[in-house]
Amino acid sequence: MVELYWLQGAVPETTKPSPEMPPWKETAVVGKRVPRVDGYDRVSGSAVYPRDILLPDMLHAAILRCPHAHAKVKKIDVSAAEKMPGVRAILTAQSPGADIPWFPRRDKPSTSIFDQHLRCEGDEVAAVAADTLLQAQDALKAIKVQYEELPFVLSVEEALKEGAPVLHEGGNRVAPPAVYERGDLKKGLSEADAVVERTYTTACEIHVPMEVHGSVAKWDGNRLTVWDSTQGVFAVHETVAEALKIPMANVRVIGHYMGGGFGSKLECGKYTIIAALLAKVTARPVKLFLTREETFTMTGNRPPNKMSVRLGAKKDGTLTAIEFLSTGTGGAYPASATTSFMATDLYLCPNVKSSDENVFTNAGRARPFRAPGFPQCAWALEQAMDELAARLGMDPVELRLKNIPKTSQRRGNQPYTSTGLADCLREGAKAFGWNEARARKKPDGPVKKGFGVAASLWGYAGGPPSTVIVKLFSDGSVNLNMGAADIGTGTKTFMSMIVSEELGVPLEKIQIEHADTGTTQYTAPSGGSKTVPSDGPAARAAAWEVKKKLLALAAEEMKLPVEELMLSGAEIVSTKDSTKKLAVKAVKGLERQQVLVGVGTRGPNPEGKIVTPFAVHFAEVEVDERTGEVRVTRLVAAQDSGRPMNRLTYDCQVFGGLVMGIGLARTEERVLDRQTGKMVNANWHDYKIPTALDVPVDQKVVAVDPGDTECNATGAKGIGEPATIATAAAIANAVADAVGVRVVDSPITPIRMSQLFRERQKKG
Amino acid sequence: MLPNFAYVRPSTLVDAVKELAKPGAAAHAGGTDLIGCLRDGVFDTKSVVSLTALKELHGVSATPDGGLRIGALTTLAEIARHPEIAKLYPALAQGAASAASPQLRNQGTLGGNICQRPRCWYFRGDFDCARKNGEFCYAENGENRYHAIFGGETCHIVHPSDTAPALVALEAVATVAGPNGKRKVPLGKFFVLPAVDHKRENVLAKGEILTEVVLPKAPEGARGGYRKMRVRGVWDFALAGLAYSVVVKGGKVERARLVLSGVAPIPWRVAEAEKVLTGKALDAATVKAAVEAAVAGAKPLAENAYKIDLVRAVVEEVLTAIPK
Structure with missing residues (x-):
């Protein structure tokens, strides 16, 4: 299983979900572009943080x-x-x-x-x-x-040396290396017509x-x-x-x-x-x-990793072997530094071996960092795929299309409820103008353009438990009560949209109570792209229950069978005779009771199937071959996160993910002083997060919705992490395309590029 | 965190100088550098002397001999958008425009940009380095990717200013006011190498302040500019940069001033390269010779040899772009 340790053990028995809710077809609210319901409070200063x-x-x-x-x-x-x-x-x-x-x-x-x-x-x-x-x-x-x-140790190599200073009883290994194998790697490599092999590293990024x-x-x-x-x-x-x-x-x-x-x-x-x-x-x-x-x-970081990748493929691009050996350090206390999962599951391949090693070092402890382990994996795996494509003389998009799995090989070969990986590759390439871009004649001059692609998946897509309560008051207004925090992703907005979709209540009539253990119900923390696919279905179930209760009351008063009634905006209408209707506010049962309460819980994920979001990113860069300056000039993100809940915040999430990806690719790096072990760039100037001028104006989001009716009651699979996994690798591949130099160590700065150009010159 | 300090805001230059002469006094203009230094405890401060009430330190005006006088409190944003500076002294305008970020340029001043303390992470951080009260330079054997390739001996800082190299190239002259009155110091002689004194970056003595910078009349037909290389697109100091002012007449270089940023403890004038250029046509061979002269004598540390490549690249790029 993908190692999401903050979620482990957090999936106890939950109450049965509400009766089957059919998948949405056309939606009136969900999927539209809706500004944040708390946007004014946030920007005006009235929101109390x-x-x-x-x-x-x-x-x-x-x-x-x-x-x-x-x-x-x-x-x-x-x-x-x-x-x-x-x-x-x-x-x-x-x-x-x-x-x-x-x-x-x-x-x-x-x-x-x-x-x-x-x-x-x-x-x-x-x-x-x-x-x-x-x-x-x-x-x-x-x-x-x-x-x-x-005495202290700062790197994996130092920590594992004999006689190294020990941080915890039992030595500096957090655990024995975690090894995964399927098929026969040796056989796979011997069957390959082309093999590429290289070691990559990613720098430690700070939260x-x-x-x-x-x-x-x-x-x-x-x-x-x-x-x-x-x-x-x-x-x-x-x-x-x-x-x-x-x-x-x-x-x-x-x-x-x-x-x-x-x-x-x-x-x-x-x-x-x-x-x-x-x-x-x-x-x-x-x-x-x-x-x-x-x-x-x-307060945490994305741990630094070193990853050795070996890929083997037939002449036609069929992968025969994947080896992915990763080491990393989660710092001075237990924290995951695992990266290999995606390498074992993204592409169809019978012979795979991976290993993850994590050691203690005298440095700040890692925390989950937007798609923990996955962007590092993409940095290595997707650059290796790029190199393999070049070796085979194949287009990088074509090579990936050749190896699309229908099942999760890492998770018992269970089929995906949906996979938009191939569509992300095709539709993303189209939106980017991939074929035209790669076919271009390189422009003269020292500034070279390059184009790169990288694919990804994310290893989690929500699940129980989550309990949401929806209350319909006698005046037709609604209270939405949920445990989830809105960490800036627009949770309050899309949850309201789901309730609005089911109950026909306008957003301004929905008030929210949330993230309070005294007044709201349990849900796991907002992380791992779980809030939409975990809490969204619970919100829908709660609204669905309210609707059921309301229709039952109305049926009694209208003297019609409940199956014949539907809720349409502020009215209950007969599906057989639209003249027979009753305003919600006129339902006497509601007036008597004053409130209808619906409790929605998140049901289990589909048995025997795997729910997974996918994404493919395309990057255009300009590299100055004299100075090593790199500019990211264009990005396209094709995302299969299922049905978008709020297309506006969906896009915003992706833009934010791309910016974080630029940080990994181009600017961010913790620097520890080798003499003292102290961090020398622990400030916002020396630790360089991307600025507005490092982010291209031209960014496009392609939402690939495979129409997943099985994943959960919303059809959504989560967008937070898959928005950032492939970005850095796509940029690195674009740099390689531009100047023919493979940057194995992040970040890609003029410092790094100058060194690589120097080495290239030496080799001649 | 900010220490306890007294705050005074004198209204005359005489009073300001008096206040600054007291032990533990620090000058405050835009505050963009000072507040960071206070917060990081880079030096002990008993009093902060604000210069902001000194009217004579503001503004840009023409000098009788056709030059320009810029008050030390003129903000970087004002300099960057000043039409005359942009036209006659583009190296300075571009230097000001490339410093820091828009917010910081609205607040930061020319005087402050010239006199700011180094950004070396050992100097700024919790390290008792030679420039503070310590025994040695941590950068020598430490994390030195951003450090000096020229002129570092007991201390390997680079001078952080983007405007100072331009002012050196433009042969500007600073006016310094102090307890003994005013004196004039050419910018080329304003900065101090670690070999002379590794605890300060310029010639200002205790109680002295930079009040203005006077630019001589711009040489006719001069081409100038500032080209800066950095990790981030904005809000970043130079990995390396070049301020230049070159006059080409009759197909030959009549006068050249090339001053590097980000590579030495002071704005680094490459006089040898200027010499190579003077009197020659800007052909490929001359440019190549100038490039070699510019990097001659570089002494990189373990992690900053790339700066030699950046200097080569930028000198070549700039000289090649000048119309022959």
Whole structure:
């Protein structure tokens, strides 16, 4: 199975879904371009983000962090800090109640919240709560810590050397390498007419959401309320209760708005627990938000990977062998660094071997990062496919079309409910003008144009559990109650659109309550492209139930069989005689009851089948052969994510995914100082996320909808991750097309290109 | 995080100089560099002396001998869009336009751009490096891809300014005000190499401020510009760049000024390349000779030899594009 560890174990038994809902045919609302229902609140400043929370008597907290890559706390003296103005509480490992195991929800290796063994720069040493943030930060400087500095390791190679410094008991291997095999790789390679082999690396990318990580914690007796900038209030809920050893019923986590999350906010942070502890000892609400600098080292990254790929194919392009060997490091604490899944499942191939190795290093811990592992895999696999196409003298699109699977070979050969991979290749190529572009005569001059393609799939498409409640009030307005956070993807908007589609209620008559463990129902965190395919069907089921109840009431009053009635806008109409109708507001049963409540749950995924989104990206670049400057000038993304729910936010998601892909391809890279193990570019200037001038004006989204009626009740498969997986690889392939140089290491900067041009010149 | 500091905003130059002469005083113009330095604790600051009330430091005006005077508080955005600067001193206009981002250019000043502290990540970061109070330069054996290939000895920073190379190429003269009155310093002599003093980047003594820059009359027929190479399309310092001012008359180079950015602790004038060009036709052989002269003496560190290639590329590109 694809390793989505934050979702593992999160699929318990759920109640039976509502009775069969037929797939939508033509839709009136779903699939249209609808601006965000909360857009005005977001841009006008009236939306209250967790960082905006201000409570009476609230204190401000800050965390003292380890300045070394690897160290032990020998001695800590807080006496001077305690006496400073405004300081209300200081926590260290010695504070009563602070000895909390971390991570509470996982097995070994277990450390504690202020562990005395500090395994990377930024590890938590102490925390202060004070009247103002500046007082808290001043107090941090007055805490005297004696560290014993330890030797450190920064790379996989160093970590696995004999005698290397060890981070955790049991050694630096997180687990034995995970090996997958099918068929006979040797045989496959011997049958091949062409074999390509190369090693690729991707740099570590840092999470940089607009809103930094943080929480506000407030106790009322033994009940705790937490406002958190999170992708999943329920994930935070569970961890807080477990860490503080209080019943889940006593904890309420609220995350109405949040300023961006790309995987780093799927879990509860130490800062949340620290805020709660400080709030407890001071008997005051405590706000603890990290600084931007802290987020660079401590809130996660896309782990760096090294991937060796070997592909074999027949003259006609039929793949005979795929080998994909990956190593990576999720940093100082357990975190996935797996990349191989897509390499074993994207193309039809009988002989496949993959392996994933993950080791501990003295660096910030990885987190899921928009399609964890997949963009790295695409960087290697899809460049290798490109090279193979060139070796075979085949068009890269044709080579891919030659190897389209109908089943998921990695997952027991089960058929896909739908696969738009071939259509993405064909329709994307058409929209891009692929054949014309590749057939062109290269222009003269030192600036060369190039064109590249890369394909992808994403290994998850939602599932249970999710519970959504829809209430229809007697005046015809609706309340939509859901647990999901809207992490900026437009969740509130498309969920309202689904309800509007079923009930015929206009969007402005739908109000939303969401992301609050006290008032909404469980759903897994918004990540892994699961919100549309997991929560959408639950919303539809809830609306469907309301509709059923309403029609039953109306049938009684209209003295017509319920099967004959349909809901049409604000009226219930007979399908046999359209003159027989009743306004929703005139239904006496509704008036008597005042509210109709529908509870919708997400049913299981289809048995024996696999639901998977696919995508193919096309890139055009310009490379200056003298300076190595690379510009991405055009992108086309052909996406099979099933039925688009809101075509406007669907496109926006893809544009955002493309920009992140440009970051991987062109600009982003964590740099650790080899002398100290400290991150030297932990700021927004030196860590380079793409700017507006790095993103092409010409970006096009092609929505390939295969009309999937089996995946779930919405026909949608999720768009968040598949929007970014193939981008970087397509850009790298375009660069290779432009100047004949294969860039195996990300990012593609003038620095890298100059070095490659130099090597090419040496070779002659 | 920002330290505690006093804030003063004197209304006369004399008072400003007096305030700046006090220990721990830092000058504030646009603040785009200073606030980052304060936040990162790059140097100890007791007081921030705002220059923004000093009217005489604002504005662009013509000088009697046909040149241009630019007040130190003139913003980069004002310089970038000033029609006369664009016409007569395109290297400066392009330098200003290529710095930072639109927001920062609206706030950042010419004086600040010239006097900003280096962007070396060891200097800015939590490292006790030689330019601060430490013993050695971390870049020497560390992460040095962005560091100097020329002129780095005890410290390998590159000068971060995009306008300074143009001002050196245009032979501008700075006016410096200090406790002992005013003095004039040609921009070519304004910057200090680490070998001279690795704790400062320019000749300004304690209490001194740059008040204006005076550009001499632009030579007739001069072709000029600034070409910058960087990782990102905007909001990025130069990997390498070239500010130039070249006069070609009768098919021959009469005068050439080539100043590199992003490769040395100061704006790096390549006088040898200028010499090669002077009196010659801009043919392929001359350009090649100038390219070689421009990179002669480069001493790359482990990770920045690519800058030699960038310098070659940019010198060739610029010279080739000048009409013969």
